[in-house]
Amino acid sequence: xSSVVEKEAxxxxxxxxxxxxxxxxxxxTGGLLFVILLLIATISAIAPSFLSPFNLFALTRNLASxxxxxxxxxxxxALGQMNLALGAIGVCAVMVTGYTLEQLGLPIxxxxxAALATGGLLGMLNGLLIVGTGINAFVITLATASLFxxxxxxxxxxxxxxxxxxxxxxxxxxxxxxxxxxLVVTLIVCGALFLLFNFSVLGRQxxxxxxxxxxxxxxxxxVNRVIIIAxxxxxxxxxxxxxxxxxxxxxxxxxxxxxxLLPSFLAPLLGGTLLAGGFVSVxxxxxxxxxxxxxxxxxxxxxxxxxRIQFFLGLALLAAVGLDRxxxxxxxxxEKRLT
Amino acid sequence: MTNLSKRLISxxxxxxxxxxxxxxxxxxxxxxxxxxxxxxxxMLRILSVTSLVALSQxxxxAIGQMNLAVGAIGGLIxxxxxxxxxxYGLPIGLAAAVGLLLxxxxxxxxxxxxxxxRISGFIITLALLFVFTGLNLGITLSIPFxxxxxxxxxxxxxxxxxxxxxxxxxxxxxxxxxxxxxYTRPGRHMLAMGGNPAAAELAGISLSRTTIFTHTLSxxxxxxxxxxxxxxxxxxxxxxxxxxLLPSFAAPVIGxxVLEGGYVSVTGTMIAVVIIVLITNGLLLARTDPFYVxxxxxxxxxxxxxxxxxxxxxxxxxxxxxxxxx
Numbered sequence: 008x009s010s011v012v013e014k015e016a017x018x019x020x021x022x023x024x025x026x027x028x029x030x031x032x033x034x035x036t037g038g039l040l041f042v043i044l045l046l047i048a049t050i051s052a053i054a055p056s057f058l059s060p061f062n063l064f065a066l067t068r069n070l071a072s073x074x075x076x077x078x079x080x081x082x083x084x085a086l087g088q089m090n091l092a093l094g095a096i097g098v099c100a101v102m103v104t105g106y107t108l109e110q111l112g113l114p115i116x117x118x119x120x121a122a123l124a125t126g127g128l129l130g131m132l133n134g135l136l137i138v139g140t141g142i143n144a145f146v147i148t149l150a151t152a153s154l155f156x157x158x159x160x161x162x163x164x165x166x167x168x169x170x171x172x173x174x175x176x177x178x179x180x181x182x183x184x185x186x187x188x189x190l191v192v193t194l195i196v197c198g199a200l201f202l203l204f205n206f207s208v209l210g211r212q213x214x215x216x217x218x219x220x221x222x223x224x225x226x227x228x229x230v231n232r233v234i235i236i237a238x239x240x241x242x243x244x245x246x247x248x249x250x251x252x253x254x255x256x257x258x259x260x261x262x263x264x265x266x267x268l269l270p271s272f273l274a275p276l277l278g279g280t281l282l283a284g285g286f287v288s289v290x291x292x293x294x295x296x297x298x299x300x301x302x303x304x305x306x307x308x309x310x311x312x313x314x315r316i317q318f319f320l321g322l323a324l325l326a327a328v329g330l331d332r333x334x335x336x337x338x339x340x341x342e343k344r345l346t
Numbered sequence: 347m348t349n350l351s352k353r354l355i356s357x358x359x360x361x362x363x364x365x366x367x368x369x370x371x372x373x374x375x376x377x378x379x380x381x382x383x384x385x386x387x388x389m390l391r392i393l394s395v396t397s398l399v400a401l402s403q404x405x406x407x408a409i410g411q412m413n414l415a416v417g418a419i420g421g422l423i424x425x426x427x428x429x430x431x432x433x434y435g436l437p438i439g440l441a442a443a444v445g446l447l448l449x450x451x452x453x454x455x456x457x458x459x460x461x462x463x464r465i466s467g468f469i470i471t472l473a474l475l476f477v478f479t480g481l482n483l484g485i486t487l488s489i490p491f492x493x494x495x496x497x498x499x500x501x502x503x504x505x506x507x508x509x510x511x512x513x514x515x516x517x518x519x520x521x522x523x524x525x526x527x528x529y530t531r532p533g534r535h536m537l538a539m540g541g542n543p544a545a546a547e548l549a550g551i552s553l554s555r556t557t558i559f560t561h562t563l564s565x566x567x568x569x570x571x572x573x574x575x576x577x578x579x580x581x582x583x584x585x586x587x588x589x590x591l592l593p594s595f596a597a598p599v600i601g602x603x604v605l606e607g608g609y610v611s612v613t614g615t616m617i618a619v620v621i622i623v624l625i626t627n628g629l630l631l632a633r634t635d636p637f638y639v640x641x642x643x644x645x646x647x648x649x650x651x652x653x654x655x656x657x658x659x660x661x662x663x664x665x666x667x668x669x670x671x672x
Contacts, residue, residue, distance in 0.1 A: 142651050143605050145412075146595070150647035153592055157641025165637065269476055272469070282466050314487060318480020324473040328465050 039278065039294040043301060050305035057308055060185040066304045068179070071189030072251040074296035075196055076267050077274025079244035081292050082237050084275055085204070087217040087284020088137070088144035090241045092152035093271050094264030096129045099159050100249035105168030105259025108175055115175050123246040129155060130242020134235030160261060169258035176257035189251050193293075196247065201289045213237050217284025269320060273299050277327045299323070358602045359614035361653070366617055369624050377631040389627050390513055391578050397516040397619045398571035399590045400597035401523050402564045404615050407598050408527065409560050410540040410607020411460065411467035416594050418478035419452045419565050420572035421587030425482055427573045428491035428582020431498065438498055445573050446566055452478065453565020457558035467557075482584055491582040502577040515574060519567060524612040526563075536560055540607025593622055596643060600650040621646070 051057040076093065083090045090096075100122040107118040129151075136147045181188030204210040212233045215223040224230045248267075253259050276282065277298055278291025302323060306316050373380045399416060406413040423445045430441040456474050460467045504511045527533040538546040539556045547553050568587075575586045599605065600621065601614030622643065629638050 136648070140652060140655055142655060146599055146605055146647065146651055149592065149595055150644045150651075153640050153644030154648070157637055157639070157644060160637035161635065161641060164635070272472060276469065282469060312484060312487065314483030315480055317476045318484055321473045321476030321480055324469070324476070325459070328469050328473070329463060332463050332465050
C-alpha cells in the first residue's frame with residue numbers, strides 16, 4: 008500500500024523540485040537584472056555623464072567584445088572543461104586579420120573569414136588534443152596557449168599592423184542610435200547560442216556530455232566529436248572577439264588577448280553557468296557581461312584609479328560565486344525538505 | 347646492474363634526468379659560455395625563484411586543487427617587502443618575517459574561502475588573483491620601489507663556500523616539502539585527500555583543515571618566491587609574479603604530478619625546473635628571439651604529458667613492469 012503511495016508521490020515531488028529549481032534559476036536572471044538596474048540608477052544619479060551618448064557608446068563597444076569573450080568560455084564550460092587558450096587564439100585571429108588587410112590587401116569580409124577560420128582551426132586543434140590524449144583540458148589549453156602565443160610572436164616578430172584600411176577602422180565607430188554597432192554582432196551571436204543550447208541536437212549533446220560524459224556516451228552521443236566541435240566553436244568566438252577588438256583599436260597588436268582571462272570567466276559565472284558543466288545560461292552570460300561593463304565604467308567615472316578596478320572585479324566575482332553557492336545550498340535544503 | 351642503479355632507473359623522474367643531462371651537455375658543446383661561472387650563477391639565481399613558485403603550486407596540486415593566485419600573492423608580498431625596506435626602513439630580517447607572515451595570511455584567506463564556501467578552488471583563487479593584483483597596483487600605481495638597501499644586495503651576492511647562499515632557500519624549501527609530504531601526518535593527509543577526497547573524509551581526515559593548511563603553505567612559498575625575486579632584481583617591481591602561471595603548472599606537471607591530485611614528485615618538479623631554466627638559458631645563449639622560449643615551454647609541457655600518458659599505458663598493458671616496481 009505504502010509503495011503505491013510512494014509511486015504516486017514521487018513524480019509530483021520531482022515536479023515540485025523541478026519547478027523550484029527553475030524558479031530559482033529565474034530568480035538568478037531576475038536578480039542579475041535587478042542588480043544591473045540598481046547599479047545603473049546609482050551610477051547615473053552620482054555621475055550624470057554615465058547616460059551621455061559618448062559614454063553609452065564607449066560602454067557598449069567594450070561590452071560587445073567582452074560578452075563574446077565570455078560566450079567563448081561558456082561553450083566549453085558547458086562541457087565541464089576550460090579554454091585557457093582563448094586569449095591566445097584571439098590574438099592569433101587578430102594578427103591574421105591585420106596581415107590579410109594590410110599585407111595582402113584583401114577585402115574586409117575575406118579578412119574576417121580568415122580570422123574566424125584561424126580561431127576555429129586552433130580551437131579544433133585543442134579539441135583534437137584533448138580527445139586524442141585524454142589529458143585534462145586545463146593542461147592542454149595551458150600548454151597550447153603558450154604554444155599559440157609563441158608561434159604568433161615568432162611569425163610576426165611582435166610587429167603591429169596599424170595601417171588598416173579606413174573602412175575597417177570606421178566599423179569601430181558604427182552606431183545604432185546611441186549605442187555601438189558592435190552590439191548587433193553580439194546580439195546575433197547571443198541569439199544563435201540561445202538557439203544552439205535550447206533547440207538544437209548539438210547543443211543538447213554538448214550539455215549532456217558536460218553533465219555526465221559516460222552516460223552521454225552510452226546513450227549514443229558522439230562524445231569525442233561533440234568535444235571537438237565545442238572547442239572549435241570556442242575558437243571561432245575568440246576570433247569574432249578578436250576582429251571586434253582589432254576594429255575598435257584600428258590596429259592589430261600582439262598584446263591583445265593577454266587580459267581576456269578575467270572577462271572570459273566573469274560573464275558566464277556571474278550568469279549562473281556551472282563550472283562543473285551540463286548547464287549554461289546564455290542570457291545570464293550576457294547579463295553578466297553587462298554587469299561587469301557597467302561596474303567597470305562606473306568605477307572609471309568615479310575616478311577610481313584604473314589599477315584598482317581589477318581589485319573590485321575580483322571582489323565582484325567572489326560575491327557572485329558566493330551568492331550562487333548560497334543559492335545552491337538553498338535548493339539542496341528545499342529538495343531535502345521535499346523528499 | 348647494482349641495486350642502486352636499478353632503483354634509479356625505476357624512478358618516475360629518471361627520463362627527465364636523462365633529458366636534463368643530455369640538454370646540459372649539448373648546451374656546453376654548442377656554447378662555450380654555458381659553463382662559465384657567470385652563466386651558471388645567473389641560472390642558479392633564476393632557479394631559486396622558479397623552484398619556489400613550482401613548489402607553491404605543487405602543494406595545491408597534491409590535494410587536487412589549483413592556486414591561480416600564486417603569482418598574485420608573490421607579487422603583492424614582493425612590493426610590500428620592498429615598501430617596508432624603502433619607505434619604513436625596516437631591517438631585512440624583520441621585513442622578510444612580516445612578508446612571510448602576510449603570505450601565510452593570504453594563503454589562510456584563500457584556503458578558508460575554498461574550505462568553507464565549498465566553491466571550486468579554481469574560481470576562488472582566480473578571483474583572489476585579481477583582488478591581490480588590484481591591491482598591488484593600487485598601492486604602487488605600477489611604480490616600482492627602486493631603493494633597496496645595499497645589505498639585501500650583499501646578502502644575495504654572498505656565498506657559502508662555492509654555492510650562492512640564496513640557493514639555500516629553495517633547497518631547504520624542497521627538502522621541507524618532501525619531508526612534509528612523505529614523512530608526516532599532515533602531508534599524508536594532503537595526498538590522501540588529493541587521491542580520493544570522499545575516502546579521505548571517511549577515514550577521518552578533515553578536508554577543510556587540510557585545504558586551509560595546504561593553501562597557507564602555498565601562500566608562504568609564494569611570498570618567499572616574491573621576496574627572493576626582489577633580491578634578484580634589486581627592485582620591488584609590481585610586475586613580479588605576473589608571468590608565473592605557466593612555469594608554476596609546467597614544472598609540477600612535467601615532473602609527473604597528477605593534476606587530479608594525490609600524486610606529486612618533489613624530485614621530478616625540481617628537475618623540471620632545471621629543464622625550464624636550461625631551455626630559457628639555452629635559447630638565450632643561442633641568441634634566438636625570446637619569443638621561442640614561450641613556444642618551447644608550451645611544446646615541452648605537451649610532450650611530457652604525452653610521454654607520461656604513453657608510459658603509464660605501457661605499464662598498465664604489461665603487468666610485470668608494474669609488479670616489478672618497488
